[in-house]
Amino acid sequence: MAPRASWKGYLKLSLVSCSVALFPASNASERISFNTLNRETGNRLKQQMIDSETEEVVERDDRVKGYEFAKGNYVIVENEDLEKVQLESTHTIDIQQFVPEDEIDQVYLDGSHYLAPDDKVAQEAFAVIREAMKRKKVVGIATLVLNRRERIVALFPRGKGILVTTVNYKYEVRDDEAYFEDIPNVKIPGEMLELAEHIIDKKKGKFDPGKFEDRYENALIELLKAKQQGREIKVPKEAKPSNVINLMDALRRSIDGERGGKAAKSTSGKSSGEVRRPAAKSKTRSTKKTVAKKPAKRRAAG
Numbered sequence: 001m002a003p004r005a006s007w008k009g010y011l012k013l014s015l016v017s018c019s020v021a022l023f024p025a026s027n028a029s030e031r032i033s034f035n036t037l038n039r040e041t042g043n044r045l046k047q048q049m050i051d052s053e054t055e056e057v058v059e060r061d062d063r064v065k066g067y068e069f070a071k072g073n074y075v076i077v078e079n080e081d082l083e084k085v086q087l088e089s090t091h092t093i094d095i096q097q098f099v100p101e102d103e104i105d106q107v108y109l110d111g112s113h114y115l116a117p118d119d120k121v122a123q124e125a126f127a128v129i130r131e132a133m134k135r136k137k138v139v140g141i142a143t144l145v146l147n148r149r150e151r152i153v154a155l156f157p158r159g160k161g162i163l164v165t166t167v168n169y170k171y172e173v174r175d176d177e178a179y180f181e182d183i184p185n186v187k188i189p190g191e192m193l194e195l196a197e198h199i200i201d202k203k204k205g206k207f208d209p210g211k212f213e214d215r216y217e218n219a220l221i222e223l224l225k226a227k228q229q230g231r232e233i234k235v236p237k238e239a240k241p242s243n244v245i246n247l248m249d250a251l252r253r254s255i256d257g258e259r260g261g262k263a264a265k266s267t268s269g270k271s272s273g274e275v276r277r278p279a280a281k282s283k284t285r286s287t288k289k290t291v292a293k294k295p296a297k298r299r300a301a302g
Helices: 079-083 118-137 190-202 215-229 248-259
Strands: 007-013 016-024 065-070 073-077 092-100 108-119 138-146 149-158 161-167 245-246 272-276
Touching: 007 118, 007 272, 016 118, 065 190, 073 079, 073 138, 108 118, 108 149, 118 138, 118 149, 118 161, 138 161, 245 248
Parallel strands: 007 092
Antiparallel strands: 007 016, 016 108, 065 073, 092 138, 108 161, 138 149, 149 161, 245 272
């Protein structure tokens, strides 16, 4: 079955335009999900909206959006009112600017979608826009209305199509200074930095998400299997980090672990880079790697 478009409209570059369709790039429906049950009866529960004053159930048709402009005072907004707030970008992705990819601060990037031509007539114009961006090595910046809200989007050429990534507005992103200002400037010994760089070089490789396994999802599958079969659920052993670490020795042991040989002998005596950590206050569980064949239907019974 062909994927279902989440949005349809037009991609526009100056006077050039073409019909396009937007598709979600990620899918969370394969993850295990749980229903909420009554512990006593085992029956599934259903959510209800309750009037805060009368405590009566309010049916879907009687629910309406409201904006609180003062304490306890609301202005009612109907769906018809929202439909009157029309923007040009409601059905058009109008590319307004092109920027080098490395100029986009990663903290602003949000969800991703795939953009493709929606009919055969649009294919040529779509390809022209895509290939021109590839040649110039730039990313298109445009606006798009998704879920009744205008979003900034970045358009990245990707294979035969275009990757559309939503971009957060300036006011949506927290300033990092509040989190980083208390981090002191540390003078790092040259030998320590060289050892760390050596470890990085050993671990360099191409990004391949296929190499990573969702161990928590696999652990959930194993948990459900164990409960269905009445087996004992084994608790993973607690992993306790050491409280005192000599940073130089830790770096050398890391390199030794990569080589599979003995730790390199110290040539500079004791290092001043000893880091003391407080003992862990709470228990940290380590997740065992569980290889389990995923069932065809992965939702929990409910």
